[in-house]
Amino acid sequence: MHRSSGKSKNSKTANAPRQKISYEKKVDSAISEYASTALNWLRKAEFLMSAPKLDLCVEDTGYEVAFAGRSNAGKSSAINAITNQKQLARASKKPGRTQMINFFSLGNPDQRLVDLPGYGYAAVPEAMKIVWQKELENYLIHRKSLQGLILLMDIRHPLQHFDVMMLEWAYSRQLFVHVLLTKSDKLNRGPANKALLEVKQELKKMKLNFSIQLFSSLNKEGLEELASIMGGRLNFTLDNPTGFDLDSIPEFSDDEIEETDLSKFDENLVNNVDQIK
Numbered sequence: 001m002h003r004s005s006g007k008s009k010n011s012k013t014a015n016a017p018r019q020k021i022s023y024e025k026k027v028d029s030a031i032s033e034y035a036s037t038a039l040n041w042l043r044k045a046e047f048l049m050s051a052p053k054l055d056l057c058v059e060d061t062g063y064e065v066a067f068a069g070r071s072n073a074g075k076s077s078a079i080n081a082i083t084n085q086k087q088l089a090r091a092s093k094k095p096g097r098t099q100m101i102n103f104f105s106l107g108n109p110d111q112r113l114v115d116l117p118g119y120g121y122a123a124v125p126e127a128m129k130i131v132w133q134k135e136l137e138n139y140l141i142h143r144k145s146l147q148g149l150i151l152l153m154d155i156r157h158p159l160q161h162f163d164v165m166m167l168e169w170a171y172s173r174q175l176f177v178h179v180l181l182t183k184s185d186k187l188n189r190g191p192a193n194k195a196l197l198e199v200k201q202e203l204k205k206m207k208l209n210f211s212i213q214l215f216s217s218l219n220k221e222g223l224e225e226l227a228s229i230m231g232g233r234l235n236f237t238l239d240n241p242t243g244f245d246l247d248s249i250p251e252f253s254d255d256e257i258e259e260t261d262l263s264k265f266d267e268n269l270v271n272n273v274d275q276i277k
Contacts, residue, residue, distance in 0.1 A: 062145050069118060154182055183216065
């Protein structure tokens with residue numbers, strides 16, 4: 001009687017070295033090329049003008065994407081990182097010090113990045129807060145060229161009162177929002193991803209179908225993802241593809257504080273401050 005050796009007929013296959021399976025999401029090469037080229041395009045950003053109120057803003061034509069968030073969310077650092085210009089958006093030692101709507105052109109004046117006044121500031125008179133809030137509201141409601149908001153939140157303190165108000169307000173007006181959880185370098189990878197998941201779940205509970213990502217100006221995390229989002233909203237097309245080297249971007253610190261240079265804003269402020277009242 002023939003006895004089995006006890007080995008499977010597929011023993012050679014079973015004993016073969018196992019290959020590691022990669023669960024990393026593959027990025028479409030066309031999407032990657034678009035993101036890289038859009039990031040390179042955003043380096044063309046140049047200061048255009050500042051305005052204290054809506055009717056003094058640049059002509060309402062073309063496409064705009066506006067950055068909004070609390071005064072300490074790292075808005076200036078994010079703008080400087082995505083444009084690869086360390087001092088394009090100046091940070092102040094006192095959040096809320098410069099309350100102007102700042103416009104930056106992106107190769108042509110009909111494609112613009114907008115830096116909105118930070119909200120949540122406390123060290124200013126209540127009457128001034130009301131003025132700033134009203135002008136911010138006017139911009140968000142009446143600006144026809146506004147294609148969406150980049151809403152920044154410190155990953156360690158997301159969904160604060162004003163953040164939730166802004167999200168719900170934008171949803172009620174069908175305004176596109178992309179959320180940046182900034183300063184992700186302040187947390188290890190695990191806690192950062194956990195925070196991202198928790199905010200996604202909270203947005204889902206509120207029935208707010210907005211996109212969201214991790215972002216760090218310090219270690220360059222999330223630059224290409226953000227550039228792709230902005231490019232799409234600003235009608236950027238892939239005309240002349242060029243490579244983009246992320247390592248060429250200098251490091252930025254979210255805690256890095258620059259003295260505010262108001263030289264570009266003073267003239268507008270002096271000429272128009274009476275009109276704010």
